[in-house]
Amino acid sequence: MEQKKYWQSFGELNNSEAHQKSAQDEFREELPFESFDAEGLGDAKTPRRDFLKYVGFSTAAAALAASCEMPVKKAIPFVNRPVDITPGIANYYATTYVSGGDAIPVVAKVRDGRPIKIEGNELSTWTKGGTSAQVQASVLDLYDTARLRFPMANGKEVSTLDAFDKMVGEAMASLGAAPLVLLTSTVNSPSSKQVITEFLAKYPGGRHVQYDAISYSGMLLANEASYGRRAIPSYNFDTAKVIVSLGADFLGTWLNPVEFARAYTKGRKIDEKNISMSKHYQFEGMLSMTGANADERFTHRPSETGAVAASILALLNGGSVSGVTGDKLKQGIAKVAKDLAANRGQALVVSGSNDVNVQVIVNAINEAIGANGTTINWGAPMQNKAGIDSEMATLVNEMNSGTIGAVLIYDVNPAYDYYDAAKFISGLKKVRVSVSFNEKMDETTELCKYILPSSHYLESWGDAEPKAGYISLMQPTISPLFKTRQWQDSLLKWSGNATTYADYHKNFWTTKLGSNETYLKAMQDGVIEPATAPAGGGGFNGGGVAAAVTSIASAKKGGKVEVVLYQKASIGDGRHANNPWLQEMPDPITRATWDNYVMMSPVKGKELFDIDLTNNTQADQYEAFPEKPVLKVKVGNNTEVELPVLLIPGMHPDTIAIAVGYGRSEKIGRAATGVGKNVFQFASFNGTTVINYADAAIEKTAAKYKVATTQTHSSYEGRHEVVKEITLDEFKKNPTKILDGRAKELEPWGGLENYEKDGTLYPVFDKPGIKWGMNIDMNSCYGCGACVVACTAENNVSVVGKPEVLRAHDMHWLRIDRYFAGNINDAESIQTVFQPMLCQHCDNAPCENVCPVAATNHSSEGLNQMTYNRCIGTRYCANNCPYKVRRFNWADYTGADSFGDNMDGAIGSNTVINMMNDDLTRMVLNPDVTVRSRGVIEKCSFCVQRLQEGKLEAKKAGRPLEDRDVKTACQQACSADAIVFGNVNNKNSAISKERADNKNRLFYVLEQIHVLPNVSYLAKVRNTDTLSVHAEHAAETHAAPAAGSKPEAAH
Amino acid sequence: MASLRYESQVREPLVTGTKTYHDVTQDIVRPIEMKPSFLWKVGFTISVLLLLFGVYSVYREVVYGIGEWNLNKTIGWGWDITNFVWWVGIGHAGTLISAILLLFRQGWRTGVNRAAEAMTIFAVMCAGQFPIFHMGRVWMAFFVLPYPNTRGPLWVNFSSPLLWDVFAISTYFTVSLLFWYSGLLPDIATVRDRAREKWRKHMYGVLSFGWTGSTKHWQRHEALSLVLAGLSTPLVLSVHTIVSFDFATSVIPGWHTTIFPPYFVAGAIFSGFAMVQTLLIITRKVLNLEDYITMEHIEVMNKVIVLTGSIVGVAYITELFISWYGQNVYEMAAFQNRWDLSTPYGWSYWLMMGCNVLAPQFFWFRKLRRNLLFTFFMSIIVNVGMWFERFVIIVTSVYRDYIPSSWSTYYAPTIWEVGFYLGTFGLFFTCFFLFAKYFPVIAIAEIKHILKKNGESFKENMVEEERATPEKFAHEHAH
Secondary structure (H helix, E strand, O other): OOOOOOOOOHHHOOHHHHHHHHHHHOOOOOOOHHHHOOOOOOHHOOHHHHHHHHHHHHHHHHHHHHHHOOOOOOOOOOOOOOOOOOOOEEEEEEEEEOOOEEEEEEEEEOOOOEEEEEOOOOOOOOOOOOOOHHHHHHHHOOOOOOOOOOOHHHHHOOOOOOHHHHHHHHHHHOOOOOOEEEEEOOOOOOOHHHHHHHHHHHOOOOOOOOOOOOOOOHHHHHHHHHHOOOOOEEOOOOOEEEEEOOOOOOOOOOHHHHHHHHHOOOHOOOOOOOOOOOOEEEEEEOOOOHHHOOOOEEEEOHHHHHHHHHHHHHHHOOOOOOOOHHHHHHHHHHHHHHHHOOOOOOOOEEEOOHHHHHHHHHHHHHOOOOEOOOEEEEEEEEEEOOOOOOHHHHHHHHHHOOOHHHHHHHHOOHHHHHHHHHHHHHHHHHOOOOEEEEEEOOOOOOHOEEEOOOOOHHHEEEEEEEOEEEEEEEOOOOOOOOOOOOHHHHHHHHOOOOOOOHHHHHHHHHHHHOHHHHHHHHHHOOOEEEOOOOOOOOOHHHHHHHHHHHHHHHOOOOOOOOEEEEEEOEEEEOOOOHHHHHHHHOOOOEEEEEEEEEEEEEHHHHHHHOOOOOHHHHHHHHHHOOOEEEEEEEOOOEEEEEEEEEOOOOOOOOEEEEEOOOOOOHHHHHOOOOOOOHHHHHEEEEOEEEEOOOEEEEEEEEEEEEEEOOOOEEEEEEEOOOOOOOEEEHHHOOHHHHHHHHHHHHHOOOHHHHHHOOOOOOOOOOOOOOOOOOOOOEEOOOOHHHHHHHHHHOOOOOOOOHHHOOOOOOOOEEEEEEEOOOOOOOOHHOEEEEEEOOOOOOOOOOHHHHOOOOEEEOOOOOOOOOOOOOOOOOOOOHOOOOOOOOEEOOOOOOOOOOOOOOOOOOOOOHHHHHHHOOOOOOHHHHOOHHHOOOOOOOOOOOOOHHHHHHHHHHHHHOOOHHHHHHHOOHHHHOOOOOEEEEEEOOOOHHHHHHHHOOOOOOOOOHHHOOOOOOOOEEEEEOOOOOOOOHHHHHOOOOOOOOOOOOOOOOO | OOOOOOOOOOOOOOOOOOOHHHHHHHHHHHHOOOOOOHHHHHHHHHHHHHHHHHHHHHHHHHHOOOOHHHOOOOOOOHHHHHHHHHHHHOOOOHHHHHHHHHHHHOOOOOHHHHHHHHHHHHHHHHHHHHHHHOOOOOHHHHHHHHOOOOOOOOOOOOOOOOOOOHHHHHHHHHHHHHHHHHHHHHHHHHHHOOOOHHHHHHHHHHEEEEEEEEOHHHHHHHHHHHHHHHHHHHHHHHHHHHHHHHHHHOOOOOOOOOOHHHHHHHHHHHHHHHHHHHHHHHHHHHHHOOOOOOOOHHHHHHHHHHOOOOOOOOHHHHEEEEHHHHHHHHHHHHHHHHOOOOOHHHHHHHHHOOOOHHHHHHHHHOOOOOHHHHHHHHHHHHHHHHHHHHHHHHHHHHOOOOHHHHOOOOOOOOOHHHHHHHHHHHHHHHHHHHHHHHHHOOHHHHHHHHHOHHHHHHHHHHOOHHHOHHHHHHHHHOO
């Protein structure tokens, strides 16, 4: 075939000379540099203009090259892709959070080899994925800059673990007959228990002592007396119709709060078709988080707990009240006794007392009301606390007498938290060989000769059995960051066993479970649980009750003022003190961060400091300034501390409360340094158990101290559009009362049906596809703060430290507003409400239209979204947000600033911010969420990164989005299932059902201003006779929620 | 006693001291041609120092963040926007005097308009600093401009009042600057023509844009003045109306108030005139211009002050009444938070009330209106009051709004927040001192329009008969 030729021009066709030349030069145009030479610039072909161009270009290029130099950051790709890691895709590993005997089954989210978030394990029947603030925060401890990084002996680094083993081995070989003691927190790990047994077998005369910083030995001993078992039963708060707590903070800190909170809130969920809920009475001296959730609450001195218990028992047995003061308290006891008797088999009494006698009486009450076997379950006893105070006391005595040869310490810190720490310290100095297995240099570890850093739970193998039969397995999610070793490994090695604990653990469970497959399945699930929940009562023996009653009756009466020690839901016994997330989490009751303080009744406050909170001027003065008066508290003859005072309504007038867990040593870490004072020394030993209250001498000082609180005003001022509550009786009688109230409010603008359309001049748009919505049940929320920390972890929310919280620069996207109602001078009248508050993602968002650059706008799925790199920081949106949920980056909190070295010298700079921006700590950041730079606004995004991921999952699977695809971090963390989230356009979604099923309690905060929020709330139902109101608003009737407020024109 | 020739018995002469046209030029241009006085040097130095302190305060804020100020999660705007609104308000008198009073043919304006216009421009310059530097990321401030960009459909948000501010204030500034400068042209030419030094000739030559004083120039100049006056007049009303929209269009109780536009405009004129008083009382003294800025001027402006002050007072009381009449809990609480002295900021409300509503009532008395010292004192009081008005509106509304949990702690400024404000004083007075030194502070050309030169000279040259009263000629009429 003839070759065809196409031509583009006649020149090409004819192949003219001109064409040849042009084709040759097509892409070449010589830069006329050569003409720069000898002839002189003036004559050059290159004119002056060109010269200037070159000069200009090269100057600009040089300037750009010099000034735009960015710091070199090395990102080295994997040469071979590790198995199971897909960059950008998270892996989830089931493991177990353990801390001093407490164990919560969790799932660790691992991104590119780094654990970055802890979620509850939803396969566990007793947590159902619930967690606590401490569990959520525990991932940050992994990256704590203060962790011990290498073994030490006599204060010097030991180069290798083998060398360390050799030194310890030699030291222990030289002990001779002097016994060895393994001092740990409660160990409920089956495999570890076996390791301990094997280890102690190698050291004859050695023994294992368990010590709990917060002791439950009163309960253990009382149960031994009553039921013949030194154990603690499970409690069924969900099936109890009447719950009486004698000072037990079972929702916050007592025994196993995650389980109890879950069950408790289950018993208080309202089904509108069959309205009922449990009734919760609380007797206590201080206002605890649990007390704040009680339907009725009676206050008494801590020393009267026994008398209250004895009186209840007496009334149940036909006797009379004795030993208690105050009419309200007496009436309360009578009411409780009547209610308990009426609900036989459906009632439960628990007590937080560590006094054996009190617990014996409580056991007798529970027996009398038929709780044993119904609400008290001996089928699966709790195993998370087993320490006996007298054993510890004996050990400390022996240590002081010099008879103990070696003490191996794991996970306990008696040099800080023992009631007589000085004695323990002096004893420890007399022990020849002291070894500490610890993650951090705490007060006890500091004093030990040999220090072996132990691994964080996320780096460890293990297991836990917090309830008999309910096992949770632990697997490492990252290889140890430092030269650390699990304590079990050390014990194995030192008992001459060559296997590693990992293999030991695998053998242990493979043998137990029968095969490798079942073992792997169990590791994958994380939990091993009995097929049917074991249940049953215990054999009761009432023999000791009479003696207990007598001994209570003859107990010494308390002094003028009593101090009671308590744990905060955040810091607990102090082991989490160096966790900035927890330090910055506001206390549920006081809303204070970064400190411990004296909680005091306003009555006492007026008496002592002349601050009258019923007087507006004085109340404003007290609220508006962070400087609080300082009180000197003295217990016994030699222990005194000075602490700031917070006036908290609901406190017993003669009781003050101080949180333990503060005042840590400087070596524990930068976050804990200088925060609060230690008050463990206020506890005392009564010969059997440690008692956590004492008579106190208080004295006012002239000093003032700044306390950083995130909420200053405590009353909701009768604003029924903010908080709606109703009594159970009223709700039964008139179920649509709240709905009617809303209808009445909205009547002028189309009523409930047409409010969206008629409440505005603007057109209403369709909202097809997905529309995200959230519902929060205020009857379930009990204020624990797990969601707050979960949100912080998920969304890289900055920690700003005390100096910034003091200036109200806290950054939490989600906060839990706490309001008191009632007469602040009458503790019994105080009712508390917790209201989680986050961005409401308004359909008609007032923040959106005021932003001059449209940096905050609305997504087609109903999200109010922030575009950080468009934000110029006018803060107009924050001003115009009626819910005040927008947060501004006042300073460089994240190290993401365009200005170098900005962390130093600015007001925003402090040690905590620097600590959070350490390269190690920054490993906890969620790579899916932008780290916000200085000068931009941020706020709740409904965890948009999770929503996108969920949508993708559904899309990949080719099915519509389902509820299981998306869970916000706060929703996941909640052990009470107070938060429901999903697509409201799907009529079958959980959120749609929740709203449809709870029409009568549903409300939107500030509905009248027509911002059309996408977060709905369910009104709180109180199982009480009356609702307390704020003193100033006592005149307003609750019959018509909007009686005090004529509707405001809609916008 | 009646005279043969009619003389107005009501109006005082606008220029006293029997000036000739030459005297006027001499009096007004002399300070420009002299060496700066000692007082000028002291004042200028202080202003520059204040300006430098302001620059450092802003530097800290830009480099370390808005955290250098004491704003917080509840109070997003404090001193920054208070100062902004305050300065914008002050910037109202100039244009009002030059534009509206020009259209209304108020002859007295010529004595004060130049200085008032200059004050307007400097005040708007100061005001502009706050919205710019209150931004968390000021280096991104250009995002507020609707410029063509490569970001696809990304555009400014035309429904945001802050964006309206951008347009309102930049327009106002541009028009005011043009108006002021076009008025200056003939006077600059006068200075140029009198100049002896070469640099002076050159500088004023350039600045005068080749003004020759030809009739054509004058004709165009007059036309331009009228056009610009026409343009400025609605601006006087619109700028502060739009500034008030920042608050009025929000949902915050205390901000969301329909009365704001007129109330803000009245307040702006009120504070603007007070600032004019402050400046002119000093200027006329220092530059010996008592013959041009007379007691009559002071009194007229005091009348404006008592009028606008009373309007503002009525607005305050209307707000209170409506908050009660509306019976909206949030609105009532917001206003209770203002007037209730026991609340943390109650004092600021009563300071505002005292300064803005009660104090100006003294100006009902002619004696006090014509008392220089008292007027000066009052002008300061009014501006303090007007600052607090904006503070009360901004801070006491937002520090306690809908959700009681978010009620704020007590907000007081940091040294850098105060420093920024002082810095704008530095900027303002630096500019004003330079203006007073290098430009005619009184519109020479315009004041010559109203100079009753011929009448006065004629009177001087009258013969005895002409001075006589009609009675003297009664017998002649009898014929």
